[in-house]
Amino acid sequence: MHRLSQLKLVLAASSLATAAAVAGAQAQTDVHRDAATRNVGGDAFMTQYSRAFYCNLPDDNNAIVVAARAWNNTTGANNNQYRIPLTQIFDDVWFVGNHYVGQYMIKTPDGFVQVDSGNNANEFKTFNYPALQSLGMSASYPLKAIFLTHGHGDHDGGAQWALDNLGTRSSIGSADATGKSYNPIQIDSTNLAMRQMTIGGKTFWILPTPGHTPGSTSAVLEVKDWGQTKRVLINGGQSMTNSIPQVAQYLDSIERTYTMATALNVDGVMTPHIYWDGEGVKLDEINAKGRTNPSQNIYGHESVMRQLAVARECSAAWLTRLDSTAVLPVWRFNTIEFVDGGPTPTKVAARVSNGWGPVNGQMVTFSVEETGANCTATTGADGVASCDVRPLRPHKDYLKAKFAGGQNASYVDLPAETSALVCSNGNCNAH
């Protein structure tokens, strides 16, 4: 064969390979966008907010984020409808800000801790300062600290004013601290492990989540909601860039956030950019009708985890769009529920399912913590696993059903569990 023909063959083969890679990448992106939709589980509110905003880039729908930037009213002038007044969301937490970005004020026994600092000095002085005063801030009950989710101006713009006028230091991820005039306390961004930190006397579970910026930091906090302790997630930076390494970091950060929120049984949110998950709508509702019990900001553990699974799939969709060589398993959000309304001593059965249908051939463990009684079974084509747990005492034992999760090359099935009080034989549906 002539060398020229050989060359042509090589060229033809390589352009075919490129075309296949492009087609594969397109399919990958669509697979993950579809997975994000399936992980919503039919929740209309989550479809309208988390699904749309986390997937805005792979959906070619960045216009919704651009539009939201127009709501960033920092003065209260002209279009006041974008400002949100000081709003109590928990017994010990208040929000102030606008429909684009806001700050949270947390009351502790000896002062306040604030999450983020607003866009600029004037906004802090005009809104945050009077808000804190109205909540009882004084020389003996000060603003002790500010936790900054990251170093962009719409989050740290008021940090210098707080330092100069209130003597309040801010804490920020070390990778975002360079060149900051407000002398921040640095949270080590190179240590990606979740750990507890005390910021202004308040305990935070800190998780560095680089991707939006190198120093983005997420956190979980304990708050009081009508006297009950709840754990809420603070998301450290939501929009993605066009850089493959940064989006890969962002994806990893969401996956680690998922792990943290599972481990800490998080069931609420305190997001700085309230439009991403629809929190702005809930704040309006609190102001119109009052705070519900539980608070509008308590979404429930399943809902928070679904939201994160949606965000993970949107991030996977964007990464596979940017990097045609990336192939990522799909994260499938699973639920497990007892059949026929609940377990009885003669019927212990639970169904595992997800947005793709029943989950077949997976192990479910049933157990009673107090007695140690347990059994395991494998799900059938209908997703149902069933076995005998003995002894099982009606109206006394809480039975837990747990699917530990599973994975192969194409998907990761996320773990799921549920528990219920055991009913008498035959009357579970009456409950």
Ligand SMILES: [Zn+2]
């Ligand atoms: Zn930002």
